[in-house]
Amino acid sequence: MSDAALNRRFDRLRVLEETGKLKSRSRSRAVSKLMNNRLAVVGLCLFTIILLASLFAPLLTGYDPLRIDLRGRLQPPSWQHWFGTDMTGRDVFSRVLYGGRISILVGLGSALIAAVIGVGIGCYAGYKGGWLDAFVLRTSEVFMAFPQIILVLLLVSILGQSLINLIIIFVITGWGPMYRLTRARMLSLREEEYVQALQSFGVSTFKICYKHILPNALGPIMVNITLTTAMFILAEAGLSFLGLGVPLQIPTWGNILNAAQDLRVLQNYWWIWLPVGTVISLFVISVNFIGDGLRDSTDPSQQG
Amino acid sequence: MTGSPPVADPILTLRDVKTHFPVRKGVFKTTAGHVKAVDGVDLDVFRGEVLGLVGESGCGKTTLGKSILQLVRPTAGQITFHDGAGDDVDLQDLTNADLVPYRKKLQIVFQDPYSSLNPAFTIFGSLEDPLIKYGVRPRAERRRIVGDLLEAVNLRRDHMDHYPHEFSGGQRQRIGIARALAIEPDLIVCDEPVSALDVSVQAQVLQLLMELKAERGLTYIFITHDLSVTEYLCDRIAVMYLGRIVELADADDLYANTLHPYTQALLSAIPVADLDKKTDRIVLQGDVPSPVNPPSGCPFHPRCRFATELCKDKVPPLRPFGRNGHLAACHRVEEVMAAGIHSDRAADG
Numbered sequence: 001m002s003d004a005a006l007n008r009r010f011d012r013l014r015v016l017e018e019t020g021k022l023k024s025r026s027r028s029r030a031v032s033k034l035m036n037n038r039l040a041v042v043g044l045c046l047f048t049i050i051l052l053a054s055l056f057a058p059l060l061t062g063y064d065p066l067r068i069d070l071r072g073r074l075q076p077p078s079w080q081h082w083f084g085t086d087m088t089g090r091d092v093f094s095r096v097l098y099g100g101r102i103s104i105l106v107g108l109g110s111a112l113i114a115a116v117i118g119v120g121i122g123c124y125a126g127y128k129g130g131w132l133d134a135f136v137l138r139t140s141e142v143f144m145a146f147p148q149i150i151l152v153l154l155l156v157s158i159l160g161q162s163l164i165n166l167i168i169i170f171v172i173t174g175w176g177p178m179y180r181l182t183r184a185r186m187l188s189l190r191e192e193e194y195v196q197a198l199q200s201f202g203v204s205t206f207k208i209c210y211k212h213i214l215p216n217a218l219g220p221i222m223v224n225i226t227l228t229t230a231m232f233i234l235a236e237a238g239l240s241f242l243g244l245g246v247p248l249q250i251p252t253w254g255n256i257l258n259a260a261q262d263l264r265v266l267q268n269y270w271w272i273w274l275p276v277g278t279v280i281s282l283f284v285i286s287v288n289f290i291g292d293g294l295r296d297s298t299d300p301s302q303q304g
Numbered sequence: 305m306t307g308s309p310p311v312a313d314p315i316l317t318l319r320d321v322k323t324h325f326p327v328r329k330g331v332f333k334t335t336a337g338h339v340k341a342v343d344g345v346d347l348d349v350f351r352g353e354v355l356g357l358v359g360e361s362g363c364g365k366t367t368l369g370k371s372i373l374q375l376v377r378p379t380a381g382q383i384t385f386h387d388g389a390g391d392d393v394d395l396q397d398l399t400n401a402d403l404v405p406y407r408k409k410l411q412i413v414f415q416d417p418y419s420s421l422n423p424a425f426t427i428f429g430s431l432e433d434p435l436i437k438y439g440v441r442p443r444a445e446r447r448r449i450v451g452d453l454l455e456a457v458n459l460r461r462d463h464m465d466h467y468p469h470e471f472s473g474g475q476r477q478r479i480g481i482a483r484a485l486a487i488e489p490d491l492i493v494c495d496e497p498v499s500a501l502d503v504s505v506q507a508q509v510l511q512l513l514m515e516l517k518a519e520r521g522l523t524y525i526f527i528t529h530d531l532s533v534t535e536y537l538c539d540r541i542a543v544m545y546l547g548r549i550v551e552l553a554d555a556d557d558l559y560a561n562t563l564h565p566y567t568q569a570l571l572s573a574i575p576v577a578d579l580d581k582k583t584d585r586i587v588l589q590g591d592v593p594s595p596v597n598p599p600s601g602c603p604f605h606p607r608c609r610f611a612t613e614l615c616k617d618k619v620p621p622l623r624p625f626g627r628n629g630h631l632a633a634c635h636r637v638e639e640v641m642a643a644g645i646h647s648d649r650a651a652d653g
Contacts, residue, residue: 193420194430197483200373201434202400202407212433215424 033297040293046286050279054100063091065098065251077271084271086259096276099251102163104283106246107233110170115225117171118178123217125179126186127209133183140176148173148235152244161247166239170232181224185217219295226291230284237280253280314386315491315523316349316372321381323364323371327596340595341367342378343547346622349491351388354517354524356538356555358531358570362592364547365527366415369493372525373410374403385409387490408438411484415496417476421468427454428464431483438487453482457512474505478512485516491523499530510537531574535559543567546603547595549622553630563625563632565608565640602635610636610643 034040053060063081069089077084083092125133152169159165189195190213198208233253239245240254241261248255253276260266260273322345324338341364349355357365370376372383374395383395385406395406414420422430428450435446451461457478468476477497484492494513498506510533517524528534534541534555541558543551543566551564562568569586588607593599599606605615614635622633634640 192422193414193416194422196370196375197412197414197420197480198433199375200407200410200412201437201487202404203433203437207433212422212425212430216422 030297034293037293037296039289040297043286043289043293046282047290050100050283050286051104054097054104057094057097057101061091061094061097063094065090065095066249067091074269076269083275084269086256086269086272087262087265092256092272092275095251095256096253096279099253099256099276100279100283102246102250103233103236103253103280106163106166106170106236106252107229110167110174110232111225111229113167114171114174114228115178115221118175118180119182119214119221121175122179122182123186123209123214124206126183127190127205127213129187136179137183140179143172144176146173149239149244152239156244161245163246163250166236166245170235174228174232178221178224178228181220182217185220186213189213189216215298218298222294222298223291226287226294230287233280233284313351313388314348315351315388316347316386317382317384318345318347318349318372319382319384321345321347321368321371321383322379323367323376324379337596340547340598342371343595343598344381345544345547345549347542347549347552349523349525351490351523352521353539354526354537356534356541357525357527357544358529358534358541359544360529360570360592362595363544364595365529365544366495368544369412369495369525369527372493373407373412374398375412404437408487409490410493411487411489411491412493412495413477413480413484413497416500417473417480418500420480421476423468426465426467427479430468431464431486434483434486449486450482453485454479456485456516457482472505473501474509477501477505477509481509481513481516485520488520489522491525493525493527495527496529497526498533499528506533513537531570543570546592546598548603548633549631550604550634551632552622553632554628557628557630561626561630561641563630563637563640564604564634565610565636566604568640602633610634610639612636 034044067090069085072081072085072089073087075081075085075089081091081093083096086092086095121136125136148169151173152166155165155169186209190209195208195213198212203212236245236252237254237257240248240252241258243258245254246252248258256276257273257280265272321342322340323342324340326335327337327339328334329336343364345368347355357368359365367376371378372395374383378396381396384392385395386392387409393406395403398406421427428447431450431453432446435449440446440449447464450464454461454463459475459478459482463471463475463479468479471479477500481497497513498509501509513524514537516522526534526538538555541553541555542549543558543564545566551558551562551567553561553563558567559571562571565586569588572586586609590607593603593606599616601617602608602611602615602620605611608615612635618635620633620635622631624631625637
């Protein structure tokens with residue numbers, strides 16, 4: 001393009017800008033930035049596919065994940081059974097789909113609850129400091145000092161295996177790191193001059209810490225939520241694998257993997273553990289990609 | 305110069321204001337001492353004047369400014385605000401809730417334009433909440449006010465929908481000034497408002513501050529360490545050293561007739577853009593003593609050319625000398641005057 005044409009084009013843009021017709025679309029900016037991040041889009045697609053497939057499991061498969069068919073045990077993948085069948089003849093594909101519901105609920109659900117608690121308290125206590133902060137900090141240390149596995153054993157032996165117990169344990173052990181992360185961010189952000197400006201106007205403490213400071217702390221928190229989600233899904237799988245998680249008859253990704261404890265299964269019947277392992281990995285990766293993308297897109301000082 | 309201030313109409317009176325910060329040590333966090341950032345300041349600020357507050361880093365200028373706004377609660381003393389209609393209130397007695405009506409009268413412009421605006425909000429988003437707080441409910445009204453403010457500081461109205469990172473330092477500082485003006489205060493504490501800016505931009509911002517003062521009848525407390533700026537802006541200048549005011553005088557008087565040895569040293573350090581002119585620079589030895597453990601007697605005595613035994617024992621009070629309300633805290637004012645480096649500026653002027 002020639003210089004003159006380029007100049008004309010810029011002139012037109014400037015006229016538009018000066019007359020106020022060319023507005024910056026501040027609302028959709030974070031979204032468009034997220035959409036420009038290729039990894040985040042891939043993550044979002046994977047996440048959506050797995051989530052939808054789990055939610056609409058009855059539409060995708062005609063098999064009941066709990067129906068035992070002893071005549072059709074350990075069949076390799078075929079057109080009838082896409083992922084084959086397991087030791088008791090249950091359809092693995094439908095178990096993976098239905099299992100996703102529980103696993104995602106446990107992972108995402110406990111991560112979100114833990115985040116709401118940890119961030120909610122951390123934001124206020126970190127901003128106010130003093131005895132409240134010291135008290136919550138020590139409490140969180142007490143909770144974090146407990147090994148998760150012992151806590152699980154304890155609760156399972158007292159209350160029995162259940163979904164709710166597992167979520168409670170994840171929240172109990174998970175809010176501490178969230179709290180500490182938020183608190184640490186608040187400690188540095190509260191010294192910024194814009195905070196003092198708000199104080200000098202007498203704006204209420206709640207508004208200052210939750211509305212004005214928290215958005216600036218969200219980047220690392222967002223990443224931490226996604227990482228925690230991934231961690232909880234793996235932890236659920238691990239605990240169920242050991243037989244400590246969700247009751248065995250409920251299909252979850254971990255419970256399906258549980259079958260792979262048997263060396264015979266591991267060696268001869270790959271279709272029982274490989275598909276579900278792959279789904280877990282893909283889901284965890286997609287969540288991490290989304291977390292990274294969210295962090296970049298919610299930071300307004302980063303252009304892109 | 306902005307003309308002499310009206311006589312004896314104080315907007316703010318400070319009496320023996322002290323702001324100490326505890327220093328905690330050891331496992332049990334026992335208080336091992338105090339940083340005496342502000343250690344007994346008496347000061348009157350008159351309505352409509354520009355009061356310069358100068359001193360080197362760490363002398364308590366900023367802490368004093370923040371104490372006035374109650375951003376840092378002073379440890380002792382009185383900070384009385386006079387609203388001009390006979391209502392005098394000691395800000396320190398008030399709880400945070402009771403302070404709210406007075407927050408409207410006092411505002412602050414910060415030093416660092418890069419941390420004084422919230423990066424997560426547009427300019428309108430940052431300026432909106434104070435307006436809501438002071439009862440501007442309709443959104444359209446708030447947008448109008450913020451737009452007017454931005455125009456008052458020579459920015460465009462539509463800049464309110466931009467984020468802070470889209471602005472330059474000077475523009476940000478002007479937004480900071482607009483924010484301070486948002487609720488139409490009477491007194492603005494300018495905490496080194498130009499020290500983070502380019503020299504060319506400094507002049508712009510200072511010019512703007514002075515125009516706004518004339519338009520809106522503001523009073524400024526101008527905290528700075530740049531003496532060449534204070535000379536042109538301030539009606540009166542207070543010199544601080546280690547948490548105390550050591551000299552307070554009309555600006556002309558301070559430059560022409562310096563009474564405190566510390567002020568002399570400060571003034572002699574102003575760079576002069578004239579190669580032929582010889583300046584007797586007074587070079588102070590050593591550093592500012594720690595405010596945790598200030599020297600006995602006059603805080604300046606370890607670095608003072610004129611120090612005697614008396615200076616080591618007794619704290620000199622802030623006493624009036626001559627007319628014009630020239631105050632200085634020094635035992636040996638006569639000797640200082642005799643030896644004075646009566647600056648070339650005054651002789652030229």
